[in-house]
Amino acid sequence: MSKYDVVVCGGGIVGLSCALALARQRVNVCLLGPRKKPMANLGEQYHPRVYAISSASQLFLQELGVWSSIPAERIVPVESMEIHGDRDGMVVLDAWQAAQAELAWIMESGEIEQALFQAVQIFGVPWIDDKMQSYSPGQVVTEKGKTVQADLFIGADGARSPLRKAAALAHEAKPYGDTGLVLQLTTEKPHLNTAIQWFRPNGILAFLPLPDTRDGHQVSMVWSLRDEQAKVLQAMDPEQLAIELPRKLDEITQGRLGKVSVRSPLYGFPLTLEKAKMTAPGIALVGDAAHRVHPLAGQGLNLGLVDARVLCHILAQKEPFRSFGDLRVLERYQTERAEAILAMRLATDGLHKLFASPSSGPLAFLRNAGMDVVQRLPFVKQRLIAAASGL
Ligand SMILES: Cc1cc2nc3c(=O)[nH]c(=O)nc-3n(C[C@H](O)[C@H](O)[C@H](O)COP(=O)(O)OP(=O)(O)OC[C@H]3O[C@@H](n4cnc5c(N)ncnc54)[C@H](O)[C@@H]3O)c2cc1C
Missing domain, CATH: 3.50.50.60 (FAD/NAD(P)-binding domain)
Known part of the structure; x- marks a missing residue:
């Protein structure tokens, strides 16, 4: 003993x-x-x-x-964060706005x-x-x-x-009824040390910047998606996923980082x-x-x-x-x-x-309008950056 x-x-x-x-x-x-x-x-x-x-x-x-x-x-180092709502709402947080070298x-x-x-x-x-x-x-x-x-x-x-x-x-x-899907992607355009996130009613997609590889620029995808939709992607064989996933991502990101391609297996975590x-x-x-x-x-x-x-x-x-x-x-x-x-x-x-909640109606308007208001308020942005730093 x-x-x-x-x-x-x-x-x-x-x-x-x-x-x-x-x-x-x-x-x-x-x-x-x-x-x-x-x-x-x-x-x-x-x-x-x-x-x-x-x-x-x-x-x-x-x-x-x-x-x-x-x-x-x-x-x-993440020098900037770009957060997109489900309409045109967007918030950009830059490390320099809080006199920091990086956000994370x-x-x-x-x-x-x-x-x-x-x-x-x-x-x-x-x-x-x-x-x-x-x-x-x-x-x-x-x-x-x-x-x-x-x-x-x-x-x-x-x-x-x-x-x-x-x-x-x-x-x-x-249980959220969502699965967190993760994999790495090669992207056509550089991420410029920016973490990008898209909020959608059926899920939240994030591209986190990773080091470039011989294949090109690289990001880690973290996509929390309704379980039923995640299962469809998880059931695909690698060849099918390599075609379908970039197409689905492109619909959300509107080609923000250019053409993307799958460079690793897909893993899922229940949330x-x-x-x-x-x-x-x-x-x-x-x-x-x-x-x-x-x-x-x-x-x-x-x-x-x-x-x-x-x-x-x-x-x-x-x-x-x-x-x-x-x-x-x-x-x-x-x-x-x-x-x-x-x-x-x-x-x-x-x-x-x-x-x-659904992408139409007053709540959808408010959440996107709210993002636009935050985008114009440097003081609120500094508070958000401080909260994300955990200090
Ligand atoms: C998709 C996704 C993305 C995420 N991204 C982020 C992020 O960007 N940043 C962030 O901060 N967090 C993130 N998280 C959360 C993060 O993954 C967890 O909070 C973190 O891994 C928890 O670590 P832990 O050491 O507490 O637990 P775990 O990593 O689960 O470790 C538990 C350990 O306990 C051991 N163990 C199990 N049973 C026993 C036993 N009977 N006796 C002894 N040992 C045992 C296991 O072997 C394991 O080593 C993410 C989570 C998900 C699902």
């Missing part, structure tokens, strides 16, 4: 960050989860999962000492995982390559039958969080709005285990990284007579995160609802 101060269940980006932050604070921490070597340094291929990393997340990765290990040639950074999941994976090894964080199976206060038993004890178990085990379920923490989930009680004696949830939002603002991972930073900071500040699993300490974490998580939930869900 092993005993630690803290066990982090889950070796995704949020779990790795938590374990690394605690190891840097000299906490006796252990990782528990499947130990998969990250898919990184893929050359001309790009990892299917691509993230828009906010300034707050970038600062945290810098504090952890891993930002500089992510290869600079695989990171694209686009990078592959595998590159962040690789940097964190190496760092937890360098810090000698013990890693039990197994899965949490059952929980009772103060201990878990893994699938391979190992008993692990700790004062605090951090659930960083994703949206289905086996730890959350085993500890019976309250949880609500609402849900979820929230859980984030703490109980001896337990704290972080990342998707604690909350899930619509990816239209690209903020899910960013929320999880800030959870990790705040939780580790609060644990570092705890009174010496309190244990890591003391509910008084953990409630400080829940209180500090509540407002930002609620705000992101309301903003993303509200925008989704606003654009999910």
Whole structure:
């Protein structure tokens, strides 16, 4: 039987960050989860999962000492965002309007995982390559039958969080009935470090800038689409998809980046709005285990990284007579995160609802007129940029 101060269940980006932050604070921490070597340094291929990393997340990765290990040639700074409504409404946010060099950074999941994976090894964080199976206060038993004890178990085990379920923490989930489709495209025109998004009643399409390849300019497509329509695309064979997808995208983008062609397989993720009680004696949830939002603002991972930073900071500040699993300490974490998580939930869900209504009628007029008003108000734009930065 092993005993630690803290066990982090889950070796995704949020779990790795938590374990690394605690190891840097000299906490006796252990990782528990499947130990998969990250898919990184893929050359001309790009990892299917691509993230828009906010300034707050970038600062945290810098504090952890891993930002500089992510290869600079695989990171694209977003200098501008272009958001199109379903009529003529449009908002353009430029980094310079908020006196910033960039609004966010686009990078592959595998590159962040690789940097964190190496760092937890360098810090000698013990890693039990197994899965949490059952929980009772103060201990878990893994699938391979190992008993692990700790004062605090951090659930960083994703949206289905086996730890959350085993500890019976309250949880609500609402399926959007949308699937997030992702793949990479080659584009005829350069993206000029601009992230472009189109809101349509049946879905939200985003082109995120990626590094150029030998085939030409490259973007990552993130298209949240009604499940029925997504299934049609997912059922296509690669040859059919290569013809049909560019045609459908062209109808929406009106050739904004010229001719586009498919350069990777298509992946789909079911989209849900979820929230859980984030703490109980001896337990704290972080990342998707604690909350899930619509990816239209690209903020899910960013929320999880800030959870990790705040939780580790609060644990570092705890009174010496309190244990890591003391509910008084953990409630400080829940209180500090509540407002930002609620705000992101309301903003993303509200925008989704606003654009999910029919493309004619007063609401359609208002949402597009609203975008035009925002476009003319520099002060409002600065507030939007600050919110997206998470600072
Ligand atoms: C289409 C789409 C696009 C997105 N784009 C963005 C974006 O641009 N920016 C952004 O910030 N966010 C984005 N998100 C959200 C982001 O993907 C998630 O918020 C993020 O991946 C959550 O990370 P996590 O570490 O909490 O969970 P996960 O990445 O799900 O990691 C969970 C870990 O737990 C492990 N695990 C599972 N079961 C057990 C067990 N029993 N015991 C131990 N370990 C276990 C798993 O193996 C895994 O390693 C997007 C989401 C979607 C669907």
